[in-house]
Amino acid sequence: MDLNVLSFATQVGILLVLLAVLHQPLGAYLARTFTSHRDLAAERGFYRLAGVDPTADQRWTIYLRSVIAFTIVSILALYLLQRLQGILPFNQGMAGVDPWVAMNTAVSFATNTNWQTYAPEATLGFGVQMLLLAVQNFLSAAVGIAVAVALIRGITRSQTSGLGNFWVDMTRTVLRVLLPISVVGAVLLVVGGVVQNFSGTPITTIAGQLGQTVPGGPVASQEAIKLLGTNGGGYFNANSAHPFENPNAFTSLFEVFLILLIPSALPAAYGRMVGDKRQGYTVLTVMAAFWLISTTLMAWATAAGAGVGLGEGFEQRLGVAPSSIFATATTLTSTGAVNVAHDSLPPLAGGLLMLNMMTGEVAPGGVGSGLYGMLVLAIITVFIAGLMVGRTPEFLGKKIGAKEMKLVALYILVTPALVLAGTAVTVAIPDLAAAAPAAGPHGFSEILYAFTSAANNNGSAFGGITSSGPGLATLLALAMLLGRMLPIVLVLALAGSLAQQRKIPVTAGTVHTHGPLFATMLGGVSLILTALTYFPALALGPAAEGLVK
Amino acid sequence: MTSYLRQLLTAARFLLLATLVLGLAYPVVVFGLGQVLAPAQANGSIIREAAPGSGASGTGASDGAAGAGTAVGSSLLAQPVEGHEFFYPRPSAVAWDPASSSASNLGPNSPALAEAIDASRAEVAARENVDPAAVPIDAVTASGSGLDPDISPAYAALQAPRVAKANGLSEAQVNELIAHNTSGPLESFLSQPAVNTTTLNLALAALAK
Numbered sequence: 177m178d179l180n181v182l183s184f185a186t187q188v189g190i191l192l193v194l195l196a197v198l199h200q201p202l203g204a205y206l207a208r209t210f211t212s213h214r215d216l217a218a219e220r221g222f223y224r225l226a227g228v229d230p231t232a233d234q235r236w237t238i239y240l241r242s243v244i245a246f247t248i249v250s251i252l253a254l255y256l257l258q259r260l261q262g263i264l265p266f267n268q269g270m271a272g273v274d275p276w277v278a279m280n281t282a283v284s285f286a287t288n289t290n291w292q293t294y295a296p297e298a299t300l301g302f303g304v305q306m307l308l309l310a311v312q313n314f315l316s317a318a319v320g321i322a323v324a325v326a327l328i329r330g331i332t333r334s335q336t337s338g339l340g341n342f343w344v345d346m347t348r349t350v351l352r353v354l355l356p357i358s359v360v361g362a363v364l365l366v367v368g369g370v371v372q373n374f375s376g377t378p379i380t381t382i383a384g385q386l387g388q389t390v391p392g393g394p395v396a397s398q399e400a401i402k403l404l405g406t407n408g409g410g411y412f413n414a415n416s417a418h419p420f421e422n423p424n425a426f427t428s429l430f431e432v433f434l435i436l437l438i439p440s441a442l443p444a445a446y447g448r449m450v451g452d453k454r455q456g457y458t459v460l461t462v463m464a465a466f467w468l469i470s471t472t473l474m475a476w477a478t479a480a481g482a483g484v485g486l487g488e489g490f491e492q493r494l495g496v497a498p499s500s501i502f503a504t505a506t507t508l509t510s511t512g513a514v515n516v517a518h519d520s521l522p523p524l525a526g527g528l529l530m531l532n533m534m535t536g537e538v539a540p541g542g543v544g545s546g547l548y549g550m551l552v553l554a555i556i557t558v559f560i561a562g563l564m565v566g567r568t569p570e571f572l573g574k575k576i577g578a579k580e581m582k583l584v585a586l587y588i589l590v591t592p593a594l595v596l597a598g599t600a601v602t603v604a605i606p607d608l609a610a611a612a613p614a615a616g617p618h619g620f621s622e623i624l625y626a627f628t629s630a631a632n633n634n635g636s637a638f639g640g641i642t643s644s645g646p647g648l649a650t651l652l653a654l655a656m657l658l659g660r661m662l663p664i665v666l667v668l669a670l671a672g673s674l675a676q677q678r679k680i681p682v683t684a685g686t687v688h689t690h691g692p693l694f695a696t697m698l699g700g701v702s703l704i705l706t707a708l709t710y711f712p713a714l715a716l717g718p719a720a721e722g723l724v725k
Numbered sequence: 726m727t728s729y730l731r732q733l734l735t736a737a738r739f740l741l742l743a744t745l746v747l748g749l750a751y752p753v754v755v756f757g758l759g760q761v762l763a764p765a766q767a768n769g770s771i772i773r774e775a776a777p778g779s780g781a782s783g784t785g786a787s788d789g790a791a792g793a794g795t796a797v798g799s800s801l802l803a804q805p806v807e808g809h810e811f812f813y814p815r816p817s818a819v820a821w822d823p824a825s826s827s828a829s830n831l832g833p834n835s836p837a838l839a840e841a842i843d844a845s846r847a848e849v850a851a852r853e854n855v856d857p858a859a860v861p862i863d864a865v866t867a868s869g870s871g872l873d874p875d876i877s878p879a880y881a882a883l884q885a886p887r888v889a890k891a892n893g894l895s896e897a898q899v900n901e902l903i904a905h906n907t908s909g910p911l912e913s914f915l916s917q918p919a920v921n922t923t924t925l926n927l928a929l930a931a932l933a934k
Contacts, residue, residue, distance in 0.1 A: 177862060177877075183914050226738040245732035249740055297825050307748040314747045315740070343739060350743065359755060366759040369801060372767045373756065379771075379796045381804045382926045383811060390769045390799045390823055396759065397752035414826035417869030419801035420769070424908075425915035481833070487866030488838060489828045492815065492875035493908065495916035517828030517869045520838070618832035639830035721834060 177486040177496050179479035184497035187429055188471060191501070192464070194433060195440045199460065202437070203444020209352050210325045210345065211449065222347050233338030236672025239326055242342035243319060243664060247286055250315065254282035254308055258300075266303030273299060280649040285309050287660035288316035288542060290402075290409030290512055290635035291652060293643045297413055302374060302393055309409060310398040314358075317405025318349040320510075320544030323664050324442060327548050328449045330671025331572050334679045339671055353438070354405060361400035361434055368430065369423030372396040395420055403434035406542040408512030408635040416502065416515040417491050428498040428515055432505045439509055439540035440464075442547040450572055454690035459550050462699050466539030467508055474528055475500040481522025481722065489517025500525075507532035510542025512635025519622065519638040526638065527718025530625055533632045534710045535702060536591060542633065548667050550698075552587050554689060555580070557701045561687045561694075571689060573679040580673055587666045591631050592709040594655045598627035599713065602651065611648050612641045617724075621717035626652060631659035770800045772927060799823070800924050803874040809891035810933065812876070812884050813852075814922045815863055816845050819871035829867045842866065853883050875919035878907060892933040902928050 215223070215230060223230045234242065257264065258278040262271040273281070277294050284291040285308070296305065322345035329339050366372050376392040395411045399421055402409060412418040422428050440460065447456020478486065478500050486496055494502075499516035506513050507529045518529055532539075538549040555571050559581060562569030569576040576584075602608045602623050612622035622638040629636055630652045637643075643652055688694060759767030773794035798804050803814035805821040814821065818829040831838035845865035850857040861879040881903045889899040906925040907918055 177917060180914070180917065183916070187915065222739075222742055225742055227735050228739070241729065241732055242736070245729070246736040246739065249733060249736040253737075253740060295825065295827070306752050307744055310752065311740075311744050311748040315743055343735065346739070350747065355747065355751065358751070359758075362755040363758050363762060366755070366767045367763045369766045369770055371769045372752070372759040373769065377769055377771050377796050377799075379798050382797050382923070382930055383804065383806045383808070385805065388798075388804075388823055390771060390796070390802065392769060394752040394756065396767070397755040400755075412826045412870075414828065414870035414872070417828065418826050419799075419870060419872055419874070423766075423770075423801050425912050429915065483833060484839075484842060485862035485866075487815075487862040488831065488833075488842075489867070489869045491869045491873045492863055492877060493873070493912075493916055493919045494869075498916050515869065517830055519830040520828065520833060522833050526833075614832045614835060618834060621832075638832075639828060640832065721832075 177490055179475055179496040179500070184475050184500065187497060187501055188468070190429065191433060191436065195436055198437065199441045199444050202441035203456065204448060206353065206441060206445035207448040209348050210445070216351065218351055219347050222351070223343070226343065228343040230341060230344045232341055234341055235337040236326075236339055236668045236675070239339050239342050240665060240668045243323065243668070244661070246319070247661065250286040250312060251282045254285060254312065255279055257308055258282065258304055261301065261304055264303055266301055268301035270299060270301045274644070276646045276649040277644050280643070280653045283653040283656050284635065285312040285409060286316055287633055287656045288320055288405070288407060288510055288545070289630060289633040289656045289660070290407045291630055291637065291643070291656060292409055292635070293649060295413040296411060297391065305398060305411060306394045310394070310401060313398065313401040313405050313407040313409065314350055314354050315346070317354060317401070317407060317543045318346045320542055321349045321438075321442070322346055322544065323667055324544035324547045327551060327667050327671045328446055330674040331574060332450050333675045334677060336675050337672065339668070339675060354401065357437070358397070358400040358404055361404060362396040364430065365396045365399050365427060368427040370396040370399055370427065371420045391420065400434065402513060403431050403511065404438065406435060406439065406509045406511040408506065410513065416513045417494070417517070422494070422515055424493055425495070425498050428494055428502060431513070432502050435505045435509055435511050435513070436540060438543045439546045442544065446547060452690070455572070458690040458695050458698075459547070459554070460540070461695050462702075463538065463540040463546070463550065465699060466535070467504070470508060470528065470532055470539070471501055471504040474504045474525060477525040477528050478522060481524050483522065489520030491515065503529055504532065506636055507634060508537060508539045508541070510537050510545055510633045510635075512629060514636050517639060518625070518636060519640045523618070523621075523718045523722030526621060526625070527714055527722065529636070530621075530628050530714065530718065531706070531710070533628045533634050534595070535706045537632050537634065538702065545633070545663075552584050552667070553702050553705075554698055555584050556588065556705070557694070557698045558687055558689060559584075560701060561697060565685075565687065567685055567687070570680060570686065573682070574674045574677050575680060580670060583666045583670045583673070587663055588705060590662045590666070591659055594631035594659050595624075595627045596713060598631065598651055598655050599624050602627070602648065605647075608647050608651070611643060611645065614640055617717050617721040621721065624713055624717050627655055630655040633660050771796050772798055772800050772924065797927060798923055800921065801874065802872045802923065804923055804926070806926060809887055810929070811926050812881065812888055812922045812929070815873050815876055816841070816865065816867040817871040818867045821872065823872060826870045826872055828869045828871065853887055855883060859883065874921050874923040875908075876922055878903070878918050878920055881920040881925075888929065892929060894933060898932065899929070902932065
């Protein structure tokens with residue numbers, strides 16, 4: 177299989193044009209969703225039944241407490257109901273899920289990671305898939321968006337402690353944004369060939385073999401939100417490489433579009449909410465530049481590293497261009513859906529996918545998490561720029577003092593610490609390292625990829641690794657949980673701190689956070705931070721494998 | 726403490742409500758829309774052998790109508806085949822079992838992968854009676870899903886003489902069927918040309934009857 181450069185460029189162009197056209201209207205809609213004072217009738221019903229006071233303006237600690245309470249309840253419900261699958265309805269005869277797998281999966285889906293240590297076809301019935309996992313696909317995505325919105329409010333508000341209401345932000349995100357787009361997306365996927373039914377079809381094969389059953393299930397409904405919410409957990413084990421999840425090149429391109437849709441519209445919403453559209457454009461430009469460069473490098477690294485020829489792990493109907501575009505989008509966001517087996521890609525291509533996740537998934541990133549990740553990087557950039565010109569750094573009229581910088585610095589350190597410590601511990605303990613059967617640098621890559629994916633809440637894998645044993649299932653669950661919750665704690669604390677400040681006026685000495693100069697600086701700072709942190713680890717894995725062999 | 730418990734209770738009620746809307750109503754609505762707008766696809770692109778005596782041959786096109794004949798498979802999924810009269814799909818890490826799906830997940834420099842490719846190449850070369858160097862890459866590499874029904878036109882062309890002979894057909898007839906079961910120009914441009922072995926084998930069986 178070869179790379180068709182014209183086809184690749186055409187598809188990248190289609191995505192760029194579609195997103196360029198849609199990001200402003202969708203961004204405006206998102207901004208309205210989070211600033212409107214009117215509740216829909218359905219939303220009022222939600223608040224009444226859930227016992228929420230929608231007018232309560234939560235300070236950051238209360239907002240955070242709501243996020244944590246919701247995550248705890250979600251994890252407990254996911255764990256218990258998976259364990260009880262054997263006696264619950266719609267289980268397709270599947271038994272209760274193994275405790276370690278259930279624990280890992282509960283954390284995985286509640287944290288928007290969707291790392292899958294189980295083979296769905298052999299583990300889960302329709303009930304768990306649609307009543308538990310698909311629901312978390314919506315809700316964990318909404319949590320990310322809510323936290324991003326709270327950070328924006330922290331920037332725009334002054335001398336207040338209120339960041340908005342978590343339950344209102346969740347409800348509106350789900351009912352006004354994710355659900356309507358998912359219905360349309362799911363129907364289009366069905367038209368494209370994705371299945372949506374509640375029973376398999378027994379067949380007698382053309383060669384006369386009896387006893388096979390074409391699988392069924394509510395796949396399209398889960399597929400749409402899996403991508404739109406940058407979740408990535410497949411209905412089937414092969415994820416978006418499975419013909420029933422991704423039947424052809426059209427659906428593959430559409431799925432990439434769904435992945436990028438909300439993350440690329442959130443900067444526009446941010447620009448509108450802070451009252452300066454240029455802020456949104458600057459952030460989006462950096463995201464788009466990273467995406468374009470990485471997608472192009474991925475196609476090149478895949479084609480150039482072909483070795484005996486590309487084919488292993490690829491689907492014939494998807495080929496090199498659709499696979500490169502999909503693999504890049506899925507790792508530059510927190511999605512982790514795959515349409516090609518990442519483990520079998522040429523070493524440098526696989527390394528590039530790790531690097532994508534290591535940048536913190538900010539181009540354009542997971543829904544919500546991409547924006548708040550990028551804003552944290554922007555604050556660091558302002559800080560560095562402030563040091564260069566000898567001024568106290570400020571960001572959109574808010575002073576970035578010692579307290580804010582501590583929070584931001586911790587944010588930047590948390591994920592790499594989890595990735596590198598998790599990898600080091602696993603490599604050092606032979607029983608754990610045995611989970612990655614490949615010898616030499618590739619085995620190291622499988623472990624590094626697993627922890628990079630877990631701590632960044634991506635969920636894709638070098639699939640050769642077996643993570644269902646108690647040791648690795650627990651370590652990865654910890655990486656997912658801390659990799660999700662610690663950054664959220666820090667972002668909300670930052671938002672709370674910014675909200676309390678008085679706005680300071682723009683002066684001649686203010687470092688502007690828009691325009692090409694700042695965009696370039698932001699891109700550079702992001703790259704340098706990633707490079708300094710991760711290059712030694714990448715050198716031991718993909719670089720060693722790609723350069724030596 | 727009580728306020729924390731209250732938050733947990735709110736969270737539980739919220740999750741329950743969300744489950745009713747997102748876990749139940751949403752998939753059922755998509756199911757309903759799918760059954761109205763695209764029932765054939767929604768039900769798995771099932772292909773059926775023409776009912777005996779109906780005269781129509783069950784070629785490629787999938788139909789959603791129930792009871793139109795025995796279901797023989799999905800046009801989207803590969804099937805295991807045995808014998809000279811069939812086109813072989815690509816190697817599969819799950820033996821083409823539709824109840825599972827997986828890639829081999831072997832690393833690019835894995836010795837096991839190199840062995841598997843060599844073994845497949847020898848097997849295909851022997852089956853098609855050609856030089857091992859003439860075997861295309863998709864014929865010797867396992868697909869990402871293990872259920873990929875598609876092969877390259879090169880692999881189809883390699884198999885055509887054997888299949889034509891075993892079915893008592895001319896190579897021209899078989900080539901025509903291959904062309905009929907190859908992806909359209911736009912799809913081929915977006916990815917690469919792909920020949921669907923499942924629909925091709927069904928068309929072949931109908932013609933050879």
